[in-house]
Amino acid sequence: MKIIDLYIIKKYLGTFGFMLGLLTIIVLIIDVQAKAPRIESNGFTVGEFLIDFYPYWIINLIITFMSILVFISVIFFTSRIANNTEIVAIISSGASFHRFARPYLMTSGFIAVLALLINHFVLPLANIKKNELEPYTYNAKSREEFTGNAEIATQLSKTEYIFIKSYNKKEKRGSGFIYQKLDKNRKLIYQLIANEFYWQKDKKHFVLNSYLEKTITKDESEKLGNGDSMTKSFGHPPEELFPDVLLGQNKTTPELIKFIDREKEKGNANLNSYLNELYQRTSMPVSVIILTFLGLSLSSQKKRGGLGVNLAIGIALAFVFVFSFEVLKVVSENKTLPPLLAIWLPNIIFAPVALYLYFKRANQ
Template identity: 30%
Template sequence: MKNLLARIFPRLDRYIISKFIGTYIYSIILIISISIVFDFNENLNKFATYHAPWTAIVFDYYANFVPYFANLFSPLFVFIAVIFFTSKLAGNSEIIAMLSAGASFKRLLRPYMFSAAIIAAVNFYLGAYVIPHGNVVRLNFETQYKNKRRVTSASNVQLQVAPNVIAYLQQYDNTTRRGYGFSLDHFEDKKLVSHMTANVIQYDTISDSRYHWKALNYKIRTLKGLREKIQTGTEIDTMIMMEPMDLIFNTDQQETFTSPELKRYISKQQERGSQNVIQYEVEYHKRIATSFASFILTLIGASLSARKRKGGMGLSLGIGLALSFSYILLQTISATFAINAGMPALLAAWIPNMIFAVIAYFCYRLAPD
């Protein structure tokens, strides 16, 4: 097994991979630790005011704060890690020795790209499947102990819950999962064939399946030609193809969905003709694009810092920080354009990668050979 690994990853590759991954983890620990100190200092008064227990602060808030922000700023950590340890290798003339021994710069990039692939895969898995569940806990903590206002009610909600079926709610309270002034209209060939009203509808949170609602003080009118059938009652269990998440929209709600949940939610809302899905589409595509950015930023960082400079790593680190913050800023700007200016979500998510891929190409051309 060791001989197989040695053939696949020679000592040079193992050396660079260990330096890359080690520096990446070290930069995360260092910067996130500083962020925790500043965040705790800023929110200490709120924690005390709202009597947040220490267990909730540690396990509900900061245990989910760390992976969320580590994954969010992963491009920054990748850039810092590559520039830091590559500049150090160049300063010690190790890269010159590698190139003099016959290894091309292209060959040196192989362990860099392998390390970037590991980081990209981990980032995507965490961002798509793990962190969204933690975000639910973290955002609930912020709502309860940091007084971060979240939308818990909606009024005059109208949506298409199925083809030719329109639901309307005069008022909905997400805290109790209860709606008031409900009506459900079913059309065939643009003609109303069924009209249901209920004073109150209650979502069944303990049901084994989705879309279970209980209608209280209901009335159902069934129309067939000139005939009309009326059914009334105090309570009825019914299936209505809508859920509480369809009725309440928060600015950070998309961060609480896993990627499969995001995809299903987007498809469902598009089938209903809803226009309020652009931020969900941006989030879905951004998770893939941000993971792929590890390759681009690794190439830029390695190309910039592989040449030995008189000033040491200071200049390379400064350029790297400027570029990494520019990438994060460009992500924010393109997402804003998608949400507010109608830019396609896929294009908005990938524009930073496209621009930085061009920068990576020119940096690679200028790298030592």
């Protein structure tokens, strides 16, 4: 069976590699053509994006569609060897269906482990590069959310808050700055107001210009102070203090867990998008194994209609999987479902279906 194992593994990886390359080329060409006008209107060239953006974007694309490509690849090559009666010959030689399925498990396990490592440690580094330029591929309204001025309200801890009238994330400066600190009874004990402020990256602190500070003592008297300029550190850079939806993508899993824990300590209740990012890094690789066995079960018998029927079923199920996954992410961000349940629900549903069809096929 070792020869047959190697034969199936080569078929699996060869078909998967071909599908991966084909998808990458097609989607890359379509995406570049669609986004070229926006790229050039923002002062960049397509050549610059092909070097500084798309290599990292492709890594994200591959990971996003990996489980679906695996599913379609398994259906494609398994249907072909089933139609050639190769599976019948292998089973007739005395091998059980479970033994025949072993190379599928080995290969899908290898891909899943590789995807886990990439998801948790490599993809975030690629996303840092990707997300620096991605806003310049958006339309003007969407781009403004990441590169323009925005009003900020954030909680530093259970008793500390920052409010900013206008803040530019790209330049890391703004106007209308207010910092407030409360006591355990939720009464104001300190307030700092500045007309303008900016972040000094080399010294890792904010510079506040034209500031006014007020301290309220225990006897409720007020002490006022003002000046032209002062420096203030809040313990973290602006990206951490004023996070956007892309921040979670840029952090390796240990960094993301620390960030989520810190936000929980601060009392931040808007963490579902970051929790979705954390949980999907594991759930998507696991789906590779589930969809492999689902594809094997659906395509390992010769059917009337052959490859076309199996591919049609596979593409339909792949669409259902991807659609349900994306819908559940939105549902989770709206706090209708807990993130852990929402992200794992497609696997929870598809895993019993895959097991049932697999054992049904094995017992035939």
